[in-house]
Amino acid sequence: MRALVYLGPRRMELQEVPDPVAEPGEVVIDSIVSAVCGSDLHGFREASSRRIPPLVMGHETVGRIGAVGKGVDPERLGQRVVLKPILSCGRCDACRAGDINRCLEGRLVGRDLAGGFAERFAVPAPAAVPIPSELPDDVAVLTEPLANAEHVTERAVREGDVVFVIGSGPIGALMVRAAFLHRARQVLVTDTNPERLAFAVAQGAEEIPSEGALEAVTTATDGVGVDVVIDAAGFEATWALGLQAIRPGGRIFEIGLGAPSGMVDFFTVLGKEATIAGSYAWTDQDFARSLELLADGALTADGWLTRVPLAAGQEAFEDLADRGRPFKVLLELG
Ligand SMILES: [Zn+2]
Ligand SMILES: [Zn+2]
Structure with a gap:
């Protein structure tokens, strides 16, 4: 499969990489679109201790479940989902209170493991959140930033x-x-x-x-x-x-x-x-509310997003880093 791989400051490369496998409890998401976040851009501009190359970034992704691992409901195959990219331990006080953004063992998809700037990627099943059928991809992809x-x-x-x-x-x-x-x-x-x-x-x-x-x-x-x-x-x-x-x-x-x-x-x-x-990221509740707001039509995506093919990813990052435009980039994957 193809992935846009971050190789160091100001270096992205479209590469052919092995397909991910759904381990027990995981799903593979076949990406449809992934938006570029300011934090990805921050990683692109300068070396950061939080984004270690080589890395497939991307944590604002809409896709479909393409494979399920052992223990995951096979009915979920084909389901359209938005990525909920914070993976928290689920056991600590912060997690139990729903404050997953404060989990000391928290990991972020697209930073601590491969993310959505690829045709496919594997995540724990709860990180793939089903979205209502009437919600367009280009709006659903704003769930994480709106959260x-x-x-x-x-x-x-x-x-x-x-x-x-x-x-x-x-x-x-x-x-x-x-x-x-x-x-x-x-x-x-x-x-x-x-x-x-x-x-x-x-x-x-x-x-x-x-x-x-x-x-x-x-x-x-x-x-x-x-x-x-x-x-x-x-x-x-x-x-x-x-x-x-x-x-x-x-x-x-x-x-x-x-x-x-x-x-x-x-x-x-x-x-x-x-x-x-x-303020750092969001809680479970913020994410759920954000998806609800979008489903209720709180935002249209008019003027928010510029679609770019994955192959043009490097140039899109350069334009964003050097010229602050376009406003928000959506990489097309599916
Ligand atoms: Zn983000
Ligand atoms: Zn925790």
Whole structure:
């Protein structure tokens, strides 16, 4: 079978590799489409201790069950599924509470084992989640990224809040939608890339230009500041902007992978009694809710995705890394 193999920073190669086998308790997913995530892109751009080459990345995948291992219901053969890519131990306190994203033994498909940028891959059967027949592939593939947005907004946003989303890549744009689903009164958004900003604005947010962002936020909130900041960029400059834009007592959620460390103005944190929280991936509940929202028509995929054949994967990664476009890439596999 064919797989797009990550060989090191800025190197992807289409290779012929052996077919996977469904071990006991596993299924083989025949991929239909796999979306490129910002975290895959992060791995493509620079060496990361979390994505060790050679590796088949990809954790946002829709496919069909092509083989079942011992102990898996053979009725599942042919079932259309979305990948739920966190594999957790199932036994620890975090797992038992459903917080699979906090499992210390957690693994991610497409990072710790081969993932969806291949025609086929094997996963434990519960990681292949059946999807309703009326839900198109191109929408179902947003289940995992929307679950990320759900995980943040479920905790961050209360009815009537003014929310400021910093960074309007696919996750930022999904944050805008999710913030409205959680009844935010107003959502402001900023980004340095005008095309990306325009897309998030089309999701219903108010545009904050990246030049003079703080002044624009101050004007938009009558000098009060915002209730919630969702930082989907994660650079020193955006940490600072978030802290300046937040009202006293406000809440800041960090989800962007921009920089691993840097200066934070803690005088402002304590002076404003701001709360800074991290957000990583999603829980079982977020994933289920995300799939439910999509099945209920919370999003259409219009304008979100650009389909690219698997063979053009390397170029697609380069375009995303160098030009921030197209917005979100969907590799075609089936
Ligand atoms: Zn992802
Ligand atoms: Zn666990």
